[in-house]
Amino acid sequence: MALKLFNTLSRSVEEFAPLDPTGKQVGMYCCGPTVYDLAHIGNFRTFVFADLVRRYLEFKGYAVRHVMNITDVEDKIIARVRAANVPLHEYTSKYEQAFFTDLKTLECRPAHETPRATEFIPEIIALVEKLIARGLAYQASDGSVYFSIDKYRGCGCTYGQLVKLNFDEQRVGERVQSDEYAKESVADFALWKARVPEDGTVFWPSPWGEGRPGWHIECSAMSVKLLGPSFDLHLGGEDLIFPHHEDEIAQSEGAGLQAPGQRFVKHWMHGAHLLVEGKKMSKSLGNYYILGDLVAKGFTGREIRYLLLTAHYRETFNFTTDGLLSARTALGRIDDCLVKLREVAGGVEAAPDATLVQAFGGALDHDLNVSGAWGAIFEWVREMNRQLADNSLTAAQAAAALAAWRVVDTVLGVGAAPEAEVPAELAALLEQRVAARKAKDFKKADAIRDELKAKGWVIEDTPKGARLKRL
Ligand code: AMP
Numbered sequence: 465m466a467l468k469l470f471n472t473l474s475r476s477v478e479e480f481a482p483l484d485p486t487g488k489q490v491g492m493y494c495c496g497p498t499v500y501d502l503a504h505i506g507n508f509r510t511f512v513f514a515d516l517v518r519r520y521l522e523f524k525g526y527a528v529r530h531v532m533n534i535t536d537v538e539d540k541i542i543a544r545v546r547a548a549n550v551p552l553h554e555y556t557s558k559y560e561q562a563f564f565t566d567l568k569t570l571e572c573r574p575a576h577e578t579p580r581a582t583e584f585i586p587e588i589i590a591l592v593e594k595l596i597a598r599g600l601a602y603q604a605s606d607g608s609v610y611f612s613i614d615k616y617r618g619c620g621c622t623y624g625q626l627v628k629l630n631f632d633e634q635r636v637g638e639r640v641q642s643d644e645y646a647k648e649s650v651a652d653f654a655l656w657k658a659r660v661p662e663d664g665t666v667f668w669p670s671p672w673g674e675g676r677p678g679w680h681i682e683c684s685a686m687s688v689k690l691l692g693p694s695f696d697l698h699l700g701g702e703d704l705i706f707p708h709h710e711d712e713i714a715q716s717e718g719a720g721l722q723a724p725g726q727r728f729v730k731h732w733m734h735g736a737h738l739l740v741e742g743k744k745m746s747k748s749l750g751n752y753y754i755l756g757d758l759v760a761k762g763f764t765g766r767e768i769r770y771l772l773l774t775a776h777y778r779e780t781f782n783f784t785t786d787g788l789l790s791a792r793t794a795l796g797r798i799d800d801c802l803v804k805l806r807e808v809a810g811g812v813e814a815a816p817d818a819t820l821v822q823a824f825g826g827a828l829d830h831d832l833n834v835s836g837a838w839g840a841i842f843e844w845v846r847e848m849n850r851q852l853a854d855n856s857l858t859a860a861q862a863a864a865a866l867a868a869w870r871v872v873d874t875v876l877g878v879g880a881a882p883e884a885e886v887p888a889e890l891a892a893l894l895e896q897r898v899a900a901r902k903a904k905d906f907k908k909a910d911a912i913r914d915e916l917k918a919k920g921w922v923i924e925d926t927p928k929g930a931r932l933k934r935l
């Protein structure tokens with residue numbers, strides 16, 4: 465079945481067809497984190513959404529080339545670097561590392577390329593030069609280089625492809641409120657920012673003097689270099705639609721790099737925000753959760769991933785710890801079913817049962833309808849449990865069911881091994897309890913059992929020995 469995705473460019477659900485004439489290769493760019501601090505799980509909603517897109521395209525047989533940039537130079541970063549009085553890279557690298565660790569915890573497949581803006585300064589300068597040569601950018605009296613929206617529109621290009629803009633309204637009386645007085649027009653945006661004393665040691669030489677790139681040009685330069693002047697998919701959170709993505713289009717198409725009739729990006733996808741009590745989760749509102757804090761509270765990466773994957777990507781939803789507890793219960797139902805299926809299957813292997821895979825794909829083909837996909841999975845769990853209770857499943861049928869789960873889990877990435885999810889310190893406690901029992905120290909063994917229970921785990925005796933199970 466054909467995959468259909470909502471395209472912000474056309475504001476409609478369209479059939480996805482890659483630019484590649486063989487229909488195989490897909491170029492996908494997702495705007496990455498600004499590494500000035502730890503990312504919060506609102507940010508990770510967007511990256512888990514991008515991972516779902518990537519995994520589903522791979523499930524459909526496409527060869528995806530996934531690029532995610534690291535914004536490692538920008539106003540907030542410079543302010544922090546100054547306060548911390550450390551070199552730029554030393555400051556950003558610890559947040560970059562933490563970000564990659566969190567992505568791993570959330571089972572996101574690593575992007576094939578993760579370019580840093582600071583390593584693309586020559587490409588950024590070349591792109592700005594091209595825009596100046598084409599008459600679309602100018603150096604202002606403050607030394608910075610700006611993109612001229614008027615000139616761009618004057619060439620017949622549309623500024624406002626992803627959003628509807630009212631240019632007359634935008635101009636009235638706005639100029640004085642702009643902190644960049646040197647701009648010709650308030651709508652113009654900086655491509656290259658001239659060095660100011662507050663930048664400290666963060667600057668590069670350029671044909672326009674020392675300075676640093678604007679944020680928007682970074683993504684244009686990196687995506688065009690790594691995926692070509694026209695590529696298939698560009699993703700980000702919905703707050704990036706304007707001005708970031710609109711400006712990326714203006715820069716990349718303004719530079720005239722595309723073949724006639726081609727656009728910078730064929731398909732734009734934007735994920736809705738994760739909210740807290742109805743408000744966007746954000747650093748500025750202070751209503752955010754860091755992944756590490758949730759893990760310290762005993763939640764696992766797969767539970768958080770599951771929760772982030774329960775809502776359709778174009779719908780906002782509220783993050784709550786109750787939501788995470790429901791995610792735990794739902795995953796527990798899947799895990800219990802898989803454990804029983806494994807017992808029946810024994811060592812038998814079989815081809816995946818098509819029923820689950822088809823129902824799952826049928827839902828996701830329709831603009832990644834995850835509710836439909838989870839519906840298909842829980843319907844399957846119910847049916848499997850019924851047949852397991854009747855003892856009506858053969859080993860081959862159970863093996864086919866397990867194989868089907870493994871196929872759908874290549875997309876969901878929530879795994880299936882509760883044993884693997886036991887935190888190391890709890891596994892160590894379990895071992896101590898086994899040893900205490902062996903030594904007939906039942907008081908200690910009971911105390912450990914109670915401690916584990918207080919942490920939400922029960923001990924189950926299996927033929928292979930004791931194992932921990934979530935309460
Ligand atoms: P930043 O590190 O601020 O550049 O943001 C990285 C990504 O997280 C961007 O794609 C943002 O759109 C996205 N983002 C920021 N806040 C949220 C939120 N509350 N929910 C979902 N995505 C978000």
Ligand code: ZN
Nearest residue numbers: 495496683708
């Ligand atoms: Zn970007």
